[in-house]
Amino acid sequence: MxxxxxxxxxxxxxxxxVVITLxxxxxHAIPGGxxxxxxxxxDEIKANIEAKYGLNKPLYQQYLDYWAGLLKGxxxxxxxxxxxxxxxxxxxxxxxxxxxxxxxxxxxxxxxxPAGIISALKQYHWQxxxxxxxxxxxxxxxxxxxxxxxxxxxxxxxGILPAARWLGWQYKILPVIALSAYNVSFIAxxxxxxxxxxxxxxxxxxxxxxxxxxxxxxxxxxLKNSLIPIVTVLGPLIAGVLTGSFVIEKIFAIPGLxxxxxxxxxxxxxxxxxxxxxxYGAFLVLMNLIVDIVYMFIDPRIKLTD
Amino acid sequence: xxxxxxxxxxxxxxxxxxxNEVIRPSMTYWQDxxxxxxxxxxxxLGMYLLIAIILIAILGPIVSPYNYSDQSLTAAxxxxxxxxxxxxxxxxxxxxxxxxYGARISLSIxxxxxxxxxxxxxxxxxxxxxxxGTTDNIMMRIVDVLYVIPxxxxxxxxxxxxxxxxxxxxxxxxxxxxxxxxxxxxxxVLSLKEQDFVLAVKxxxxxxxxxxxxHLIPNSIGQIIVMTTMEIPSAxxxxxxxxxxxxxxxxxxxSWGVLCNDALPTLRTAPHELLFPALAITLTMLAFSxxxxxxxxxxxxxxxx
Numbered sequence: 001m002x003x004x005x006x007x008x009x010x011x012x013x014x015x016x017x018v019v020i021t022l023x024x025x026x027x028h029a030i031p032g033g034x035x036x037x038x039x040x041x042x043d044e045i046k047a048n049i050e051a052k053y054g055l056n057k058p059l060y061q062q063y064l065d066y067w068a069g070l071l072k073g074x075x076x077x078x079x080x081x082x083x084x085x086x087x088x089x090x091x092x093x094x095x096x097x098x099x100x101x102x103x104x105x106x107x108x109x110x111x112x113x114p115a116g117i118i119s120a121l122k123q124y125h126w127q128x129x130x131x132x133x134x135x136x137x138x139x140x141x142x143x144x145x146x147x148x149x150x151x152x153x154x155x156x157x158x159g160i161l162p163a164a165r166w167l168g169w170q171y172k173i174l175p176v177i178a179l180s181a182y183n184v185s186f187i188a189x190x191x192x193x194x195x196x197x198x199x200x201x202x203x204x205x206x207x208x209x210x211x212x213x214x215x216x217x218x219x220x221x222x223l224k225n226s227l228i229p230i231v232t233v234l235g236p237l238i239a240g241v242l243t244g245s246f247v248i249e250k251i252f253a254i255p256g257l258x259x260x261x262x263x264x265x266x267x268x269x270x271x272x273x274x275x276x277x278x279x280y281g282a283f284l285v286l287m288n289l290i291v292d293i294v295y296m297f298i299d300p301r302i303k304l305t306d
Numbered sequence: 307x308x309x310x311x312x313x314x315x316x317x318x319x320x321x322x323x324x325x326n327e328v329i330r331p332s333m334t335y336w337q338d339x340x341x342x343x344x345x346x347x348x349x350x351l352g353m354y355l356l357i358a359i360i361l362i363a364i365l366g367p368i369v370s371p372y373n374y375s376d377q378s379l380t381a382a383x384x385x386x387x388x389x390x391x392x393x394x395x396x397x398x399x400x401x402x403x404x405x406x407y408g409a410r411i412s413l414s415i416x417x418x419x420x421x422x423x424x425x426x427x428x429x430x431x432x433x434x435x436x437x438x439g440t441t442d443n444i445m446m447r448i449v450d451v452l453y454v455i456p457x458x459x460x461x462x463x464x465x466x467x468x469x470x471x472x473x474x475x476x477x478x479x480x481x482x483x484x485x486x487x488x489x490x491x492x493x494x495v496l497s498l499k500e501q502d503f504v505l506a507v508k509x510x511x512x513x514x515x516x517x518x519x520x521h522l523i524p525n526s527i528g529q530i531i532v533m534t535t536m537e538i539p540s541a542x543x544x545x546x547x548x549x550x551x552x553x554x555x556x557x558x559x560x561s562w563g564v565l566c567n568d569a570l571p572t573l574r575t576a577p578h579e580l581l582f583p584a585l586a587i588t589l590t591m592l593a594f595s596x597x598x599x600x601x602x603x604x605x606x607x608x609x610x611x
Contacts (some may be wrong), residue, residue: 148569
């Protein structure tokens with residue numbers, strides 16, 4: 001057990017080394033350099049700027065310097081906003097994204113799982129049809145279309161919900177729905193198929209033949225096992241919520257990390273892009289580790305010897 | 307030893323001879339899959355829809371009387387009329403032609419990226435699964451590491467390096483989307499290579515390349531096709547996503563994602579500019595989703611009766 005966790009932690013550190021190195025290489029392969037957009041810079045000033053940010057050093061030295069900073073938890077200065085560090089950018093915007101993403105994941109579990117269960121228990125009834133129609137639409141409609149359409153309907157036409165920014169609770173309804181629609185649908189479909197699979201297992205028949213009530217069969221025997229596949233897809237789904245927020249935060253003008261990242265990309269703010277990518281990477285790797293450990297606890301079929 | 311007396315037997319007429327044979331005609335895997343697919347109404351609907359969309363993508367821009375880049379600024383943002391059924395966009399270009407032309411771009415990206423995915427995925431996964439041992443271990447650890455990070459992040463970084471545009475989108479998406487395919491193919495090859503028919507082929511003297519290309523890959527082709535029908539819409543989605551944050555194909559070319567993005571500033575006054583490209587994406591996604599689900603059920607050998 002401890003061995004398993006240790007092994008995962010080592011794999012996690014290895015993953016982060018690869019992520020950091022790969023991001024560093026990719027960022028330094030971008031043609032032109034960070035200050036190429038500044039027109040007609042005299043050579044002396046250019047040299048000065050490069051010296052200030054350590055860009056005149058050989059690449060391996062820059063790489064080592066970057067590592068030295070990272071180990072101290074320092075992502076370096078922003079190239080676009082003088083005086084601000086990438087840490088400032090991240091710490092200012094990540095809590096907002098975390099709140100948005102957190103709501104989206106809560107909605108995904110609280111709506112998707114029950115919908116899938118109902119759909120499976122009432123297979124081929126109207127409840128099943130309604131859930132499946134919504135779930136199919138949710139997967140087919142891109143989040144940015146859903147977001148813009150909902151702004152058009154609820155803000156422009158009906159005027160009942162605000163179209164942008166992130167202030168009170170009413171500002172949060174549309175973005176959270178738009179961000180989670182795909183995942184709610186995905187979870188509902190997954191829960192449904194997993195539940196249908198479980199309900200046809202022998203041990204469910206055994207439980208029924210013991211004379212248990214249908215409720216007891218479902219709650220005590222079927223439910224727990226049918227939730228296992230959901231835990232396994234949580235990692236990728238969290239990643240989906242993270243990248244999904246790039247678009248949602250842009251549309252709803254939410255000052256979160258996703259929008260920060262998109263802005264950094266259009267501003268070519270090198271250190272910010274690099275820092276945010278690595279931050280996302282670390283966050284996801286950590287989430288995956290947690291999911292793996294949780295998975296180990298709830299599924300007794302997994303052998304711990306490995 | 308006594309000879310059996312011939313008179314104890316009689317010849318049966320031809321029709322009665324067949325009585326004990328299996329009545330069901332023998333079917334190849336593909337005939338069987340096609341039979342099952344035809345029974346699935348939603349899958350067939352998806353298939354016809356896909357054929358229609360592909361035909362529109364090929365013929366639409368040719369048949370349309372307008373060019374996708376012709377502007378007439380006086381007619382900008384005009385709502386749908388008889389002459390322009392989808393209305394005009396923000397520069398006074400016929401939106402219907404642009405949506406049809408966008409179908410070309412979006413579908414080409416989907417198909418080409420899916421082809422790249424298959425190509426890289428099969429080679430990578432095939433080698434890892436077939437060679438096994440340390441090679442497999444190293445190759446799959448690399449995939450594991452890359453798999454954790456959402457490919458969107460790397461696609462964005464790659465787009466920054468090679469610049470935006472049609473080809474760049476394909477290169478960036480192709481370079482990052484093969485991981486799932488590689489895992490799937492490896493799994494298939496691993497489970498197939500221990501089977502007796504592979505041993506038989508080996509005994510006949512076939513070399514590794516032949517075993518891999520002629521026996522292992524064709525036997526996993528069903529799975530690969532199903533993965534591909536999932537890969538195409540996801541590539542179309544990713545491209546729309548990239549275009550939406552300003553990194554997709556460049557003007558005057560326009561994918562569906564670009565069209566949606568262009569419609570944003572005038573959403574209040576000209577919602578039709580968002581409606582039609584959004585509808586196009588949604589219909590295509592639905593079609594692929596129905597067809598893909600049906601195909602998965604039809605090609606899954608476990609369902610074979």
